[in-house]
Amino acid sequence: MISQIAAVLLAAQGAPEFAPLVVGETATASVLDAQREINVILPPDYGDDLERRWPVVVMLDGGLQQDLFLGVGIHNWNRLWGRSKGVIWVGIETKDRQRELLPPTRDLEQQERFPTAGESEQFRSWLVGEILPMIASRYRTSDEVFLVGESAAGHFVIETWATGTEAFSGFAAISPSLQWDEQSLSHQIANQGASGSSLYISLADEGGATQEGILRLVEALPENQNWCFSDRRKDLLHSNSLHGLLPEALQFLLPTPADWLEEYGFVLRCDQKGSGSD
Known part of the structure; x- marks a missing residue:
């Protein structure tokens, strides 16, 4: 009965008109024998000041059916609270993640x-x-570009950071798979050192082996570099670490002058x- 009444009212008043909900732009690019989405979501005030230039966050696994909307949603929530700066968000879709994101491995089980x-390296x-x-x-970008991955x-993020590339201003590696190839990446950094941009x-x-690799890497991080290590072994699982830690990663990489953040947790x-501060 209620649905019938509502239908009558809508018919009398005129049903609301719906239009497409446009949240960004998408393009298709090819690499490693696969077509993939490049998804771009602009800040809501991108058109307000045509002279303003914006930082860029590049999110790996950023397809429409991957982590794109999770990342953008967390970023928007951060931005609304003044927790991190506004950015142009770029999601890079992956198709064969191990092929695209990992180097060769000597581990026979991993090879199989x-x-x-x-x-x-080719993907990078x-x-x-x-x-x-x-x-x-295409967009009004600043010289700040950040790479985020889980x-x-x-x-891939740590491997890119270790190259010392100047293509990125900062990096966030959430629960990185440093067990890969017998932990070779962390061994390499521990033995040879690495100095790059800001690292979360x-x-x-x-x-x-994942824990061993991450702790070895953290121990090797230089004191004079801007880095942030979040040890959440007691309260986060691998499955929810991206959801739980991306807000903090963005806060670290894209800080604001807000003085109320601690008050709200x-x-x-x-x-x-290496300060040992919590």
């Missing part, structure tokens, strides 16, 4: 499980050489620059 893995060259220039030419994408890195309940729960 992921036979296509090992082309992260495509990202830096083709996609970043395309974004910079799990295998987190390994976290550890959840992964344990085992928006704090960085991490050791910074």
Whole structure:
């Protein structure tokens, strides 16, 4: 009965008109034998000041059916609270994550499980050489570009950071898969050192070789570099670390002058620059 009454009222008043909900732009690009989405979501006030230039966050696994809307939603929530600066959000879709995000492995079990893995260097060259220039030419970007990834994408982030590239201003590696290839990346950094831009890195309940690799890397981080290590083994799982820690990662990489954040519990729960602060 209620639905019938509502239908009559709508018919009398005129039903509301619906229109497409446009949240951004998307393009398709090809690398490693696969077409993939490049999704761009602009700040809501992007058109207010045509002279203003914006930082860019590049999110790996950023397809429409991947982590794009999770990342944008968290970023918008941060922005509304003044927790992190507004950005142009770029989601890079992945298709074969082990192939695209990880280097070759000597581990026979990993080779058998992921036979296509090992082309992260080619994927990185495509990202830096083709996609970043395309974004910079199309949108009003600043010179700040940040790379964000979780799990295998987190390994890609650390591997990129370790190259010392100037393509990115900062990095966030959430629960990076540093068990890969017998923990070779953390061994390499521990033995040879690495110095790059700002780095946010976290550890959840992964344990085992993943934990060993992450802790080895953190121990090797230089004191004179801007880094933030969030040790969340007691309260986060690998499955929910991205949801739980992306707000803090963005707060670290894109700080604002807001002086009310601590009052509302928006704090960085991490050791910074080896200070041991919580």
